[in-house]
Amino acid sequence: MAALLEAPPPFLNCNHLPFLSFKTSLGLQNFPSKIPPPTSLLTFTPTPAPCFLSTVISSSTSSLSISEEEEEEENEAPHSTAVAVTNTPDEGSQQDRRKVVQIAWEKLVRWSRSWRSKSNKTDLLERTNKVVVLGGGSFGTAMAAHVANRKSNLEVHMLLRDPSLCLSINENHCNCKYFPEHRLPDNIIATTDAKAALLDADYCLHAVPVQFSSSFLEGIAEYVDPGLPFISLSKGLELNTLRMMSQIIPKALKNPRQPFVALSGPSFALELMNKLPTAMVVASKDKKLAFAAQQLLASSHLRISTSRDVTGVEIAGALKNVLAIAAGIVEGMNLGNNSMAALVAQGCSEIRWLATKMGAKPATVTGLSGIGDIMLTCFVSLSRNRTVGVRLGSGEKLDDILSSMNQVAEGVSTAGAVIALAQKYNVKVPVLTAVARIIDNELTPNKAVLELMSLPQGYNVPETQLDIEVD
Known part of the structure; x- marks a missing residue:
C-alpha cells in the first residue's frame, strides 16, 4: 500500500x-x-x-x-x-x-x-484571417473543416492537385473522394493555385504524405513566407534520408528558421469530422508558437496539449504506423489476444528504446502522442496501417493490397527507414525489423512469428534490450 x-x-x-x-x-x-x-x-x-x-x-x-x-x-x-x-x-x-x-x-x-x-483571454483566433491546408486527403480535409468551423469568417484554403476535387469542394461543399456524406463549411476554398492559396496566410497545415513532401514543398517554396508557421499533420520518415517532417520542411523550403509545429495523437479523420471528443498534442521548440497552435485548434471537442519534445512526438508518430502493421498481421493470422498484447508491448518498448536514443523524453513515448496513438492505430479497424497488416496476415500480396487502397499507409514506406535508423543508433528492434522483412517479401508472416518466438529467453527488464543480433 x-x-x-x-x-x-x-x-x-x-x-x-x-x-x-x-x-x-x-x-x-x-x-x-x-x-x-x-x-x-x-x-x-x-x-x-x-x-x-x-x-x-x-x-x-x-x-x-x-x-x-x-x-x-x-x-x-x-x-x-x-x-x-x-x-x-x-x-x-x-x-x-x-x-x-x-x-x-x-x-x-x-x-x-x-x-x-x-x-481564454487570447484573441489569436480573432486575429487569424486565413489558414492554408496543403493536401486534400482524409485528415487534411478533416482538419480544414475543423479550423473552418472555429470561425465563420475565417478563410481556409485547401491547396490540391486535382481540379475535379476542387470543383466538388467549391460547388458542392463536399470532398466526394473521402467524405461523400459530410458537408464542408462554406468558408473552405479549394484551389490548385499555390500562389493564391499561400498569399497572406497566417498558418499552414501540412497534410501531404511524407514521401512526397520534399518535392511538393520545393515546387511551392517561392510562394511561402519565411515567417509562415507550418503545422505538420504528416507522420513518417523519409525513406532515403531518414528525415522527419521537422527536418524535411526547412530543407525543402531552404529556410532553416521556418516556424514548425508537429501535431500528433490518437485521431481518426472520420471521428474528427463527426466532432467526437479527441485529444492531440502540438510540439514545438518555440513555446509561444506551440501555445498559438493550441489556441488555433483547440475546441469543445478537440483538446490540444503542448510539448517541446518535437523529436519524441514525431518519432512515436512515425514508428507506431509500423507497429500497427505488425498488430494487423497478428489479427489476420488469428493468433489470439495473448499474442496481440505481447507483440504491442514489445513494440512499445522498441519504440521507446529508439526514441530515447534519438533524444526524446520517455514520458512523451508513454503519453498521448505515443502510447495513446499506438493503441488507436494497433487496435481499431479504421487504421489504414493495421488494415494492411490484417490483409498481409491473411495471405494477400502487398502489391495487391496497396493497389486497392485510395489512401497512403505510411507504415509501409516507413518500415525500411525505421530499421536503417535503428542501425544508425545501434538499437535492436526485433518486431519492427520483422515487419520490414515481411514488406520486402523476404520473410513470410508465419516464419516471422517462429523467429520472434525463438528469440533468446531473458529477463523482462524494461530498460534493457535483448542481447541478440537481428539480421
Whole structure:
C-alpha cells in the first residue's frame, strides 16, 4: 500500500499538460485509518491518513493551481463525516469514500473553470484571417473543416492537385473522394493555385504524405513566407534520408528558421469530422508558437496539449504506423489476444528504446502522442496501417493490397527507414525489423512469428534490450 501512495498511477503520466494540478494543501477529507468496531461511538472524525486521490493530485509538478480565493473557502470549511446510528462500519466507510471522491471532483471542476477563464483571454483566433491546408486527403480535409468551423469568417484554403476535387469542394461543399456524406463549411476554398492559396496566410497545415513532401514543398517554396508557421499533420520518415517532417520542411523550403509545429495523437479523420471528443498534442521548440497552435485548434471537442519534445512526438508518430502493421498481421493470422498484447508491448518498448536514443523524453513515448496513438492505430479497424497488416496476415500480396487502397499507409514506406535508423543508433528492434522483412517479401508472416518466438529467453527488464543480433 505504501508503494501505491508514493507516485501517481501510470495513466496520469502523459506528455501533455497534467489535468490534475493543484497545490499540495487541498483540504480533502481523508479515509479513516481504521474502521471503528460496531460498539464504537455513533459519530467519529476520521484520523488523517494519506488519501490516494489527494496524493495523486498533490504530486503534480505543474505550476497551475486553483485560485487563492478558492483555497481560502476550502480551508474555512473542513469536512467531517457522521455515521448514522443504523449504519454498519462498512456503510460508514463507503460514505466516507464517496465524500472524498465528491470533494475531489468538485475541486477539479472549479480548477478547470478557473484555468479556462484565465487561458481564454487570447484573441489569436480573432486575429487569424486565413489558414492554408496543403493536401486534400482524409485528415487534411478533416482538419480544414475543423479550423473552418472555429470561425465563420475565417478563410481556409485547401491547396490540391486535382481540379475535379476542387470543383466538388467549391460547388458542392463536399470532398466526394473521402467524405461523400459530410458537408464542408462554406468558408473552405479549394484551389490548385499555390500562389493564391499561400498569399497572406497566417498558418499552414501540412497534410501531404511524407514521401512526397520534399518535392511538393520545393515546387511551392517561392510562394511561402519565411515567417509562415507550418503545422505538420504528416507522420513518417523519409525513406532515403531518414528525415522527419521537422527536418524535411526547412530543407525543402531552404529556410532553416521556418516556424514548425508537429501535431500528433490518437485521431481518426472520420471521428474528427463527426466532432467526437479527441485529444492531440502540438510540439514545438518555440513555446509561444506551440501555445498559438493550441489556441488555433483547440475546441469543445478537440483538446490540444503542448510539448517541446518535437523529436519524441514525431518519432512515436512515425514508428507506431509500423507497429500497427505488425498488430494487423497478428489479427489476420488469428493468433489470439495473448499474442496481440505481447507483440504491442514489445513494440512499445522498441519504440521507446529508439526514441530515447534519438533524444526524446520517455514520458512523451508513454503519453498521448505515443502510447495513446499506438493503441488507436494497433487496435481499431479504421487504421489504414493495421488494415494492411490484417490483409498481409491473411495471405494477400502487398502489391495487391496497396493497389486497392485510395489512401497512403505510411507504415509501409516507413518500415525500411525505421530499421536503417535503428542501425544508425545501434538499437535492436526485433518486431519492427520483422515487419520490414515481411514488406520486402523476404520473410513470410508465419516464419516471422517462429523467429520472434525463438528469440533468446531473458529477463523482462524494461530498460534493457535483448542481447541478440537481428539480421
